[in-house]
Amino acid sequence: MNVFLALTFSGIALGAVYFLAASGLSLIYGLMDILNFAHGLFMTLGAYVAWDVASHLPASWGAPLLFVIALVASILGGALAAGLTEVIIIRPLYGRPIGQILVTIGLDLAVVGLLLGGFGSNSLSVPVPLWLIEASHVGGLSLPNSDFVALVAGVIVLVSLELFLRQTRYGITIRAGVENRDMVSALGINVGRAFTLVFVIGGAMAGLAGLLYAVVFSGDLISPTQGDSLLIFAFIVVVIGGLGSIRGSAVAALIVGLVQDYANFYLGSHPGMAEIGNLSVVLLLALVLEWRPRGLFGSTL
Amino acid sequence: MSRRRGAIGLGLVVLGALIPYIGLHLPWVLPSTVNVVNSTGTLTVLALCFIFAGVALGYDVIFGYTGLLSLGPVMYFATGVYVFDITLTHWNWPLVPALLATFATSLVLAVVLGAIALRVSGIAFTMVTLAFAQAFYYLIEDNPHGLTGGDTGLALYSSRLPAFMSGAVSNTRNLYWIALGFLVVSYAVVWLVTESATGHVLVAIRENERRLEVLGVHPFRYKLAAYTLSSLVATGGGVAYILLIGTAVPSAVASVTVTLSILIMVVLGGAGTRWGAVTGAIVYVYLQQYLLKVAAEPSFASLPAFLRVPLSQPQFLLGAIFVLFVIFVPGGVAGVVVRRRLRVAAERFDAASATPSNTVQEEP
Numbered sequence: 001m002n003v004f005l006a007l008t009f010s011g012i013a014l015g016a017v018y019f020l021a022a023s024g025l026s027l028i029y030g031l032m033d034i035l036n037f038a039h040g041l042f043m044t045l046g047a048y049v050a051w052d053v054a055s056h057l058p059a060s061w062g063a064p065l066l067f068v069i070a071l072v073a074s075i076l077g078g079a080l081a082a083g084l085t086e087v088i089i090i091r092p093l094y095g096r097p098i099g100q101i102l103v104t105i106g107l108d109l110a111v112v113g114l115l116l117g118g119f120g121s122n123s124l125s126v127p128v129p130l131w132l133i134e135a136s137h138v139g140g141l142s143l144p145n146s147d148f149v150a151l152v153a154g155v156i157v158l159v160s161l162e163l164f165l166r167q168t169r170y171g172i173t174i175r176a177g178v179e180n181r182d183m184v185s186a187l188g189i190n191v192g193r194a195f196t197l198v199f200v201i202g203g204a205m206a207g208l209a210g211l212l213y214a215v216v217f218s219g220d221l222i223s224p225t226q227g228d229s230l231l232i233f234a235f236i237v238v239v240i241g242g243l244g245s246i247r248g249s250a251v252a253a254l255i256v257g258l259v260q261d262y263a264n265f266y267l268g269s270h271p272g273m274a275e276i277g278n279l280s281v282v283l284l285l286a287l288v289l290e291w292r293p294r295g296l297f298g299s300t301l
Numbered sequence: 302m303s304r305r306r307g308a309i310g311l312g313l314v315v316l317g318a319l320i321p322y323i324g325l326h327l328p329w330v331l332p333s334t335v336n337v338v339n340s341t342g343t344l345t346v347l348a349l350c351f352i353f354a355g356v357a358l359g360y361d362v363i364f365g366y367t368g369l370l371s372l373g374p375v376m377y378f379a380t381g382v383y384v385f386d387i388t389l390t391h392w393n394w395p396l397v398p399a400l401l402a403t404f405a406t407s408l409v410l411a412v413v414l415g416a417i418a419l420r421v422s423g424i425a426f427t428m429v430t431l432a433f434a435q436a437f438y439y440l441i442e443d444n445p446h447g448l449t450g451g452d453t454g455l456a457l458y459s460s461r462l463p464a465f466m467s468g469a470v471s472n473t474r475n476l477y478w479i480a481l482g483f484l485v486v487s488y489a490v491v492w493l494v495t496e497s498a499t500g501h502v503l504v505a506i507r508e509n510e511r512r513l514e515v516l517g518v519h520p521f522r523y524k525l526a527a528y529t530l531s532s533l534v535a536t537g538g539g540v541a542y543i544l545l546i547g548t549a550v551p552s553a554v555a556s557v558t559v560t561l562s563i564l565i566m567v568v569l570g571g572a573g574t575r576w577g578a579v580t581g582a583i584v585y586v587y588l589q590q591y592l593l594k595v596a597a598e599p600s601f602a603s604l605p606a607f608l609r610v611p612l613s614q615p616q617f618l619l620g621a622i623f624v625l626f627v628i629f630v631p632g633g634v635a636g637v638v639v640r641r642r643l644r645v646a647a648e649r650f651d652a653a654s655a656t657p658s659n660t661v662q663e664e665p
Contacts, residue, residue: 035428102564102623286433
C-alpha cells in the first residue's frame, strides 16, 4: 500500500510537469490553430538559460538562492524565446496554418542543431540545493522533495492561469478568441496582441517545465534533445484532454503521469518491457480516441 | 509536352543507371572524400538520395496530394528495415518470404493504425501519428527478446541473401541499382495512383472534404488507402536502406528526425508534385552529406567558433533553409517553376489576344 501511495505521488508530480508543458500548447492551439513544434525547443531553452545563468553566478550565493534564480531564468528564457518566435517567424504566416506548423518544425531542428554544436550532445548538470535531492517523511512515506516542488509549481500555475483567463480583460479576450476568433476581431479587439501573449505565457510555462523535468526526473541533467521527447507527451496530453481546454490538459496530464508511473513500476521490471510506461501512454491515447475522438474536455474538433 | 517530360525522365533514369560506369574525377562537387563519380562513397550517397526520393514520393501522396500532415512515415520505413533484417538475420528466412513478411507486416500496421488515427482530423491526426511513431521507436529501443538489438543496432547478416546483394564493397554498384529501381517503381506507382480517378478524389479531399461527403463519396476509405500506399512505399525504402547500409540503428532509421527530414524534402521540392518530392529529397540528402564532408575538412577547424559551430551542424543549416523556404518560397522549387510557367503562358496569351481585342474595340 505504501508503495502504491508513493507511486501515486510521483505520478502526480510527473503529471504536474506534463501539465506545464501541455497547457501552453493547448492554449496556442485553441487560439491560433497552430501545432507548435517549437514548444519542445522552448522547454530546452528554458533549461539551458537557467543552467547558463546559474553557472555564471558566484557559488557563494548558496544553492537555494541560485536555484530560485534558475527557476526565474527558465521562465523568462522560455517566455522570451516564445515571444520572439511568434513575432518574427509565426506572424508572417498568418492564414497559412500548415506553413506555421512547418516553420516551428524548422526552427526546432535549427536551434536544437545549434545547441548540439555549441554544447555537444552530452548532458549538463544544473546546480540544485541539497534539500531538493533529499526526501521528506510524510505519514510513513518517503517522498522526494523535488516532487513537491513540481507539484506546487503545477498548482500555482493552474490556479493563476485560471484566474488570469477568467478575471482579467486580456484573459477574457483570449478565451473569447479560443471560442470564436473572427467574432473577437470583428468587435475591434486586437487579436494579434493576444496571439503574442499566449505564446509568451505558453513559453514561460514551457521553460519552467523544461527545468523542472530535468530536476525532478532526469537527475538534474539537461540535454539539447530533452524538450523534443517531453513534447511528444505534451502532445498526447493535449489530445487526450481536448484541444484548447486548460482543465482538460490538467486532468489528462494527471492521468498520463499516473498511468506512466504505475506501468513503469508494475510492468517495467519484466525483461524487454523497459519502455512499457511510454507505450502504455500511447495505448491510452488510442483508447481515448476510439471512445471520444474530441478528447475528454474538447468541445469540437 | 507530356511526351517530352516522359523522355526527360527516361533519359535521367538511363543516366542514373550508367553512373557506376563513369570514372570521372570531380573535385568540389561530390559528397564523399574520394572525388570520383563511381567511387563507393559517392554511389552510396546517391543510392541514399534515390531511396529517400522514393520514400518522399510516397509521403507526398498522403501529405501533398491528400493534404494530411502525417508524422508517421518513419514507422513504416523502420518496419521495412527491421522486419526484413530480423527475418533474414535472426530467423534465417530466404529472401522472398522475408520480403513478403516485411510488406505484410507493414500492410497490417498501416491499415490498423491508420484507421485509428483517421478517426480524428487536422492537427489531432498529426499528433496521433507522431505518438504512434514514437511508441514504435520506444519498442525498437526496448530490444524485445533481443530482436532489434536496441541502441547498438542490428547488422544485416544472412547466408540466404543472394551474393550480389550482400553488403560487400564490391556490391555497392548492385545496391545502387536496387535503390534506383526502388525509386523508379515508386515513381511509377505514385504516378499511376495520382493520375487515376482515386488520385483526383485525394486532391478533392485536400481541397474540400465536406463537399466530397455531400457528393456521396466516403473520404475515409480514400484517406486510409492513401495512408497505406505511402506506408508501403516507405517500407520498400526501408528494405533498400538496410541492404545498402547494412546496419539498423534506431536513431538513424526510427526516430522522429527521419520523419521530419522526409517532410522537409517534400516541402523544399514542392508538395503535391512528383518531381518536386524527388528533387527535394535528392538535394536534401546530397546537401546533408556534403555539409558533413565540408565540416570534416582540416581547414574548417581554423574558422572562428561563431562560424564553425553553426556550419558544422547540417541540422542547423537545413532547418534554417527550411524556415526561409516556408516563409519566402511557398510551394518549394516546384512552386517557383509552376508560377514561372504560368506567367509565361499568361504573357503569351496576352500577346496572342492583343490584336483581335484591338480590332473588336475599333469595329463600332
